Amino acid sequence: MNMRRAGLLLLTLIFLSSCGLPIGRDLVVKNKGEVRQFESSNPLFSSIVTQFEQAGKQYSGNANFSAGHVPVNFGDTENESFEGVCFSYPDGTTEVIIKEAWWNSASQSLKESLLFHELGHCVLNRDHDNETHDANGVTYKASLMSSVIVNSGQYNSHRSGYLTELFTLNKTPLFQSLDSN
Numbered sequence: 105m106n107m108r109r110a111g112l113l114l115l116t117l118i119f120l121s122s123c124g125l126p127i128g129r130d131l132v133v134k135n136k137g138e139v140r141q142f143e144s145s146n147p148l149f150s151s152i153v154t155q156f157e158q159a160g161k162q163y164s165g166n167a168n169f170s171a172g173h174v175p176v177n178f179g180d181t182e183n184e185s186f187e188g189v190c191f192s193y194p195d196g197t198t199e200v201i202i203k204e205a206w207w208n209s210a211s212q213s214l215k216e217s218l219l220f221h222e223l224g225h226c227v228l229n230r231d232h233d234n235e236t237h238d239a240n241g242v243t244y245k246a247s248l249m250s251s252v253i254v255n256s257g258q259y260n261s262h263r264s265g266y267l268t269e270l271f272t273l274n275k276t277p278l279f280q281s282l283d284s285n
């Protein structure tokens with residue numbers, strides 16, 4: 105192909121990769137006509153989902169906070185780089201799909217970091233927040249909604265701050281916790 109066509113093709117590829125919604129994002133909007141794969145959750149996830157609901161009630165102050173309408177199951181995340189994904193459908197429903205091989209090798213706190221992130225998309229309608237916070241020479245993620253999930257050590261040490269931010273968007277307790285490290 106000649107240079108002009110090659111240039112056009114390159115431009116087209118750049119345009120597609122920067123505008124295509126599902127590319128590089130684990131909150132994936134499904135096309136018209138597509139429907140949820142599951143109606144209910146794999147019971148294996150029930151204890152972590154219950155913890156998400158308890159945290160939601162505690163930090164948001166809403167005693168009716170619930171996540172029961174969003175099924176969580178193992179399956180194909182449709183992107184090699186995603187351990188979990190939130191699929192959003194045209195009928196308004198959402199569901200979380202988790203990569204089983206990753207789940208089985210992850211620590212308990214990393215499982216919670218990932219699943220709470222996906223529920224942040226699917227239940228709380230949150231998008232990514234890649235803000236960082238420097239404390240004592242270390243750069244920390246300032247939200248569980250960071251596009252790269254918070255690692256288990258940082259999540260364990262500052263869980264209350266991360267959960268406050270997740271459910272209320274208030275970063276102050278997290279920053280205080282990180283600064284006092």
Ligand SMILES: [Zn+2]
Pocket residue numbers: 129130131221225232249250251
């Ligand atoms: Zn995400």
